[in-house]
Amino acid sequence: xxxxxxxxxxxxxxxxxxxxxxxxxxxxxxxxxxxxxxxxxxxxxxxxxxxxxxxxxxxxxxxxxxxxxxxxxxxxxxxxxxxxxxxxxxxxxxxxxxxxxxxxxxxxxxxxxxxxxxxxxxxxxxxxxxxxxxxxxxxxxxxxxxxxxxxxxxxxxxxxxxxxxxxxxxxxxxxxxxxxxxxxxxxxxxxxxxxxxxxxxxxxxxxxxxxxxxxxxxxxxxxxxxxxxxxxxxxxxxxxxxxxxxxxxxxxxxxxxxxxxxxxxxxxxxxxxxxxxxxxxxxxxxxxxxxxxxxxxxxxxxxxxxxxxxxxxxxxxxxxxxxxxxxxxxxxxxxx
Numbered sequence: 001x002x003x004x005x006x007x008x009x010x011x012x013x014x015x016x017x018x019x020x021x022x023x024x025x026x027x028x029x030x031x032x033x034x035x036x037x038x039x040x041x042x043x044x045x046x047x048x049x050x051x052x053x054x055x056x057x058x059x060x061x062x063x064x065x066x067x068x069x070x071x072x073x074x075x076x077x078x079x080x081x082x083x084x085x086x087x088x089x090x091x092x093x094x095x096x097x098x099x100x101x102x103x104x105x106x107x108x109x110x111x112x113x114x115x116x117x118x119x120x121x122x123x124x125x126x127x128x129x130x131x132x133x134x135x136x137x138x139x140x141x142x143x144x145x146x147x148x149x150x151x152x153x154x155x156x157x158x159x160x161x162x163x164x165x166x167x168x169x170x171x172x173x174x175x176x177x178x179x180x181x182x183x184x185x186x187x188x189x190x191x192x193x194x195x196x197x198x199x200x201x202x203x204x205x206x207x208x209x210x211x212x213x214x215x216x217x218x219x220x221x222x223x224x225x226x227x228x229x230x231x232x233x234x235x236x237x238x239x240x241x242x243x244x245x246x247x248x249x250x251x252x253x254x255x256x257x258x259x260x261x262x263x264x265x266x267x268x269x270x271x272x273x274x275x276x277x278x279x280x281x282x283x284x285x286x287x288x289x290x291x292x293x294x295x296x297x298x299x300x301x302x303x304x305x306x307x308x309x310x311x312x313x314x315x316x317x318x319x320x321x322x323x324x325x326x327x328x329x330x331x332x333x334x335x336x
Contacts, residue, residue, distance in 0.1 A: 016040045020048035024055040036292060044128055123195060134202065144328070149213065150206050151331030162333050163187060164213060165198050166220035169325040174280050176224045182212060184219035198330055210333045217329045225324060228277075235274065241286040246273045249303065252296040266300050269307040276313040282306055 004019065019041050024034060034055070042051045131138040156162045163181040170176055177194040179187040188194065235243040249270050256262050278286070289302060306312040 014040065015043060015045065017043050017045035017047075020046070020051055022051070022053045024053065026056075033292060036288070044125065122192070126195075130202070137202070147326050147328070149209065149217070149329045149331070151209050151213065151333060152200055152204055153207050153335035154332035156334060159187075160197060160332075161187065162210075163331075164216040164220060165194055165330045165332065166217055166224070167327045167329070168221055168224055169327060170224060170228050171324050174228070174277070176228075178220045178224050180216050180220045180223065182216070184216060186220075186223055197332070207333070207335045210331050213329070213331045216331075217326065220329075221324065221326060241283045241290065242273060242278050244290055245286050245299065245303065246270065248296055249273070249300060252300060255296075261297060261300070263304070265304045265307065269303045269312060272307065272313045272315070273303070276315050278313055279311060282312050 004016070006014075022037055022041055024037065034053075038051060038053055154160075154162060161181040163179060166178050166180070168176050168178070177191045179194045179197060181187055235246050237243060249266070253262050253267070253270065285302070285306065289299065294302070303312065
């Protein structure tokens with residue numbers, strides 16, 4: 001396939017690393033969309049040395065009338081919330097406009113840390129880097145049985161006490177990480193923080209298992225199950241993808257009631273979001289789009305598409321067939 005034509009909604013969630021040239025037929029008002037398009041191409045598996053991005057701009061006479069170029073530059077400057085990269089959309093810009101933007105709206109970064117990171121992608125990057133540098137690791141790790149465990153030396157700190165990290169796949173099919181201290185209390189709600197605490201070198205030696213290890217694993221599994229139970233049938237935290245998507249679509253339906261925009265498929269999708277938990281892939285997709293400033297109509301189209309592809313929710317019938325699985329655990333204890 002030499003040429004792929006796609007909208008932002010249809011290309012969302014697809015890895016396009018086999019491409020190397022992006023042509024922006026439009027210049028969206030939310031600048032983050034241009035960054036996302038490039039990000040779907042410039043990702044793991046990309047072999048091209050350069051990724052080329054082309055954008056159509058109005059002819060000079062039209063530009064003088066609508067001032068698109070000037071308005072876009074002004075918007076970029078007003079919304080430059082993060083400093084540190086060297087990309088520029090316009091080759092003749094003297095001052096290179098910083099494009100490390102998560103969203104065009106001020107204050108959108110005030111949520112929890114995990115909502116700003118695609119945890120699955122970060123974990124995959126760690127895996128890819130480790131197995132690329134040592135291909136033998138892939139076979140070794142894939143042959144490990146579930147419930148495997150180990151322990152490494154850890155110097156306790158106020159925010160990183162001794163305890164156990166647990167990776168578990170829940171009955172709802174979600175991958176969950178938890179960090180519990182010696183008293184069986186959850187240390188942090190951030191999945192990203194747990195992932196980073198687990199970091200160590202391949203040469204890091206293992207130390208003997210602490211006598212509390214398995215008891216803390218059991219406690220961690222109970223905490224994960226309890227949290228998921230409390231969220232089941234509910235919309236979860238207000239900052240979560242499920243809650244935000246449901247509330248926005250509910251308001252959208254009320255606003256557009258009686259129009260062609262409110263389809264039967266959309267109503268079914270909203271009902272499923274309320275009744276059943278989202279799939280992990282749907283959570284990642286919706287979080288990315290919500291950060292990008294997706295409007296309500298686009299959000300509705302995305303949700304309907306996810307449901308039609310059976311990628312939106314985990315329905316009750318599937319839940320009844322699932323059992324929680326403890327994948328692995330890592331003890332963090334002081335080696336005296």
